[in-house]
Amino acid sequence: MLTIKNLHASIEGNEILRGINLEVKAGEVHAIMGPNGSGKSTLASVLAGREEYEISEGEVIFQGKDLLEMAPEERAREGVFLAFQYPVEIPGVSTTNFLRTAVNQVREYRGKEALDAVKFLSVMKEKMKLVEIDQKLLSRSLNEGFSGGEKKRNEIFQMAMLEPTLSILDETDSGLDIDALRIVSSGVNKLKTPQTATIVVTHYQRLLDYIVPDYVHVLYNGKIVKSGSKELALELEEKGYDWIKEEAESASV
Amino acid sequence: MTTLTKNKITDQILELHQSLNNFKDLRTNGAAILEQKGLPALKEEEYKFTAITKKLDQNISNFGPAHTVQLNAELVNEHLFEGFDGDLIVFNNGIYSPEFSHFSGQDYTIAVLDQEPQESLGTIAKMEKDPFVALNSTTFRSGIAIHVGRNKQIEKPIFFLFFNQAHNGEVISPRLFIQIEDNAEVTFLENTVSLDENPYFSNMVTEIKVAQNAHVHYSRLQAEHRRAIVVNNFETDIHRDATFTSSLVSLSGDMVRNNLSLNLLDSGCEGNMYGLYLLNGKTHVDNHTNVDHTKPHAESNELYKGILADKSRGVFNGKIFVRQDAQKTNAFQQNNNILLSEDATVNTKPQLEIWADDVKCSHGCTTGQLDEEALFYLQARGLGKEQAKGLLLYAFAGEVLDKISNDGFRAFVTQKVQERLGGSY
Ligand SMILES: Nc1ncnc2c1ncn2[C@@H]1O[C@H](COP(=O)(O)OP(=O)(O)OP(=O)(O)O)[C@@H](O)[C@H]1O
Ligand SMILES: [Mg+2]
Numbered sequence: 001m002l003t004i005k006n007l008h009a010s011i012e013g014n015e016i017l018r019g020i021n022l023e024v025k026a027g028e029v030h031a032i033m034g035p036n037g038s039g040k041s042t043l044a045s046v047l048a049g050r051e052e053y054e055i056s057e058g059e060v061i062f063q064g065k066d067l068l069e070m071a072p073e074e075r076a077r078e079g080v081f082l083a084f085q086y087p088v089e090i091p092g093v094s095t096t097n098f099l100r101t102a103v104n105q106v107r108e109y110r111g112k113e114a115l116d117a118v119k120f121l122s123v124m125k126e127k128m129k130l131v132e133i134d135q136k137l138l139s140r141s142l143n144e145g146f147s148g149g150e151k152k153r154n155e156i157f158q159m160a161m162l163e164p165t166l167s168i169l170d171e172t173d174s175g176l177d178i179d180a181l182r183i184v185s186s187g188v189n190k191l192k193t194p195q196t197a198t199i200v201v202t203h204y205q206r207l208l209d210y211i212v213p214d215y216v217h218v219l220y221n222g223k224i225v226k227s228g229s230k231e232l233a234l235e236l237e238e239k240g241y242d243w244i245k246e247e248a249e250s251a252s253v
Numbered sequence: 254m255t256t257l258t259k260n261k262i263t264d265q266i267l268e269l270h271q272s273l274n275n276f277k278d279l280r281t282n283g284a285a286i287l288e289q290k291g292l293p294a295l296k297e298e299e300y301k302f303t304a305i306t307k308k309l310d311q312n313i314s315n316f317g318p319a320h321t322v323q324l325n326a327e328l329v330n331e332h333l334f335e336g337f338d339g340d341l342i343v344f345n346n347g348i349y350s351p352e353f354s355h356f357s358g359q360d361y362t363i364a365v366l367d368q369e370p371q372e373s374l375g376t377i378a379k380m381e382k383d384p385f386v387a388l389n390s391t392t393f394r395s396g397i398a399i400h401v402g403r404n405k406q407i408e409k410p411i412f413f414l415f416f417n418q419a420h421n422g423e424v425i426s427p428r429l430f431i432q433i434e435d436n437a438e439v440t441f442l443e444n445t446v447s448l449d450e451n452p453y454f455s456n457m458v459t460e461i462k463v464a465q466n467a468h469v470h471y472s473r474l475q476a477e478h479r480r481a482i483v484v485n486n487f488e489t490d491i492h493r494d495a496t497f498t499s500s501l502v503s504l505s506g507d508m509v510r511n512n513l514s515l516n517l518l519d520s521g522c523e524g525n526m527y528g529l530y531l532l533n534g535k536t537h538v539d540n541h542t543n544v545d546h547t548k549p550h551a552e553s554n555e556l557y558k559g560i561l562a563d564k565s566r567g568v569f570n571g572k573i574f575v576r577q578d579a580q581k582t583n584a585f586q587q588n589n590n591i592l593l594s595e596d597a598t599v600n601t602k603p604q605l606e607i608w609a610d611d612v613k614c615s616h617g618c619t620t621g622q623l624d625e626e627a628l629f630y631l632q633a634r635g636l637g638k639e640q641a642k643g644l645l646l647y648a649f650a651g652e653v654l655d656k657i658s659n660d661g662f663r664a665f666v667t668q669k670v671q672e673r674l675g676g677s678y
Contacts, residue, residue: 073641082633088624090645093645
């Protein structure tokens with residue numbers, strides 16, 4: 001589904017991603033871990049199409065198409081979804097407000113008929129249950145005054161509405177208490193199908209008890225320096241990143 | 254160019270006013286002020302970002318009055334907004350047109366102001382304060398006076414609809430004098446239609462007295478053609494426990510200057526000023542607002558927002574006076590701008606003069622670009638870039654549009670704003 005080859009990306013002259021290689025197949029869950037500042041969000045943003053980054057080398061193929069050629073909205077319509085680490089506040093725009101337009105644009109692109117107001121509402125109601133989110137929240141200005149948990153649930157709610165093929169969850173678990181974590185991850189799990197894939201960026205092994213990864217990758221200094229099975233996450237939880245850093249540094253000498 | 258103020262324009266005007274036989278005293282006073290001061294020169298502080306006199310000199314070839322033009326019922330009806338239900342007062346190049354106006358006349362009176370004595374005229378909007386008030390006073394031909402009696406609650410809005418069209422770049426000088434007596438309530442709406450694209454100069458003066466415990470909403474749309482030069486002097490005296498709310502949405506024109514003054518004359522009164530300027534091309538809109546707190550326990554709220562594209566220019570100047578007597582004043586002012594192009598500019602300046610010590614005043618102004626993070630977020634959800642921009646801008650503008658109290662008029666103005674922003678939301 002997704003093939004990333006030797007991806008290099010920089011911002012304001014600083015190279016942040018320095019040759020990422022990653023292969024994600026339908027039905028898989030990949031976890032990306034790594035110390036702060038290693039480039040995890042940068043990778044997520046580059047995949048979603050944030051324009052500030054300069055791609056100096058490499059390619060990203062998503063379902064046979066060159067992802068890097070596409071505008072962010074095209075990627076979304078093609079089925080890429082990014083749950084933001086820090087969802088933005090948008091005064092005066094509520095979730096319901098923009099989501100109906102968004103959903104219908106995506107549906108139109110995928111050759112499905114648009115949802116009218118009534119249908120949209122009923123789909124919304126159904127998906128709201130998935131992440132136990134309140135309708136009132138959805139009609140408030142986006143993320144303004146939302147708690148951390150509400151922001152993250154709202155992200156997953158939007159994911160449910162947009163029915164993506166590839167979901168990239170950037171620290172959707174950070175700052176959540178255990179109940180919220182359960183709600184959010186059970187939402188994500190219910191949305192999983194053999195045709196979809198998930199990339200979860202996280203610092204915490206805890207999340208991976210709920211969203212069980214097929215692969216765990218460690219991103220360090222803009223490169224994937226180690227990949228393994230879900231046991232790697234347990235090892236990282238126990239030992240931290242120092243041994244990975246040492247391995248990576250001695251390998252690069 | 255700087256001497257033109259006292260030569261070409263004023264000479265023409267002074268000559269003209271000799272031929273007008275009504276309002277002799279008012280005109281004589283106005284003429285004296287014009288003769289002495291002329292129209293604002295380039296260096297004039299109050300007009301330093303808005304070279305209106307130069308603009309007039311370059312575009313207005315004839316400072317005589319624009320004569321009335323041919324209107325017809327169909328044309329007038331075309332410019333009523335959907336769902337309009339109220340009284341209609343039509344002006345033809347600034348002159349009241351009874352033929353196309355309709356109102357029940359039960360709860361208030363409308364009188365044509367074309368002869369003396371009209372002692373009150375000029376007592377609220379004082380011509381010493383602004384030369385354009387003097388100019389209007391010197392040259393207007395006739396205006397109207399509206400009187401809303403005590404305790405009258407006028408449920409349906411009173412809609413002033415102006416049709417403007419000049420053939421040789423002439424002057425249109427509407428003049429309104431409105432008195433709202435104690436406990437009365439009324440909503441005024443205003444729109445101006447340019448009938449063609451010839452330049453004209455509309456120099457309007459509106460004076461409003463809002464008596465004790467009266468409540469007045471006044472919403473205006475400015476969407477004149479791209480060669481219209483417009484100066485509005487709008488001044489309101491607000492008495493004890495009364496409220497007055499102004500909403501003003503400016504969408505087009507060549508150069509537009511709005512002077513809006515609220516005089517909070519007693520305790521318990523409230524003055525609100527909301528404005529949106531959504532500009533493109535080379536449109537220049539200057540909002541000078543002034544709120545004068547003279548007595549304790551009064552409140553004022555002000556929110557002006559600007560979205561500027563292309564080479565448009567916005568000016569905001571917000572004066573707040575809090576006199577020594579005006580303890581416990583609450584005064585809030587906010588001006589926020591979004592620049593959509595590198596060639597668009599905004600000059601914003603709050604001017605607070607506070608002489609009382611126990612007051613709550615706040616003001617703030619921001620000028621920035623569209624929030625790129627928010628734009629990316631919406632795109633990442635599948636919204637096209639233009640659509641996402643439109644949505645964000647509309648949300649920004651919406652805070653002001655929401656203040657328009659009349660539903661039909663708000664919908665009408667909102668639609669114009671959405672058309673400009675591309676799409677509906
Ligand atoms: N606009 C920017 N200009 C310069 N450097 C940037 C910019 N944005 C990010 N960076 C840098 O890129 C590096 C990677 O940041 P990124 O946010 O991708 O890290 P991360 O792995 O997601 O970290 P965290 O775990 O803290 O979320 C950091 O060193 C950061 O300072
Ligand atoms: Mg991050």
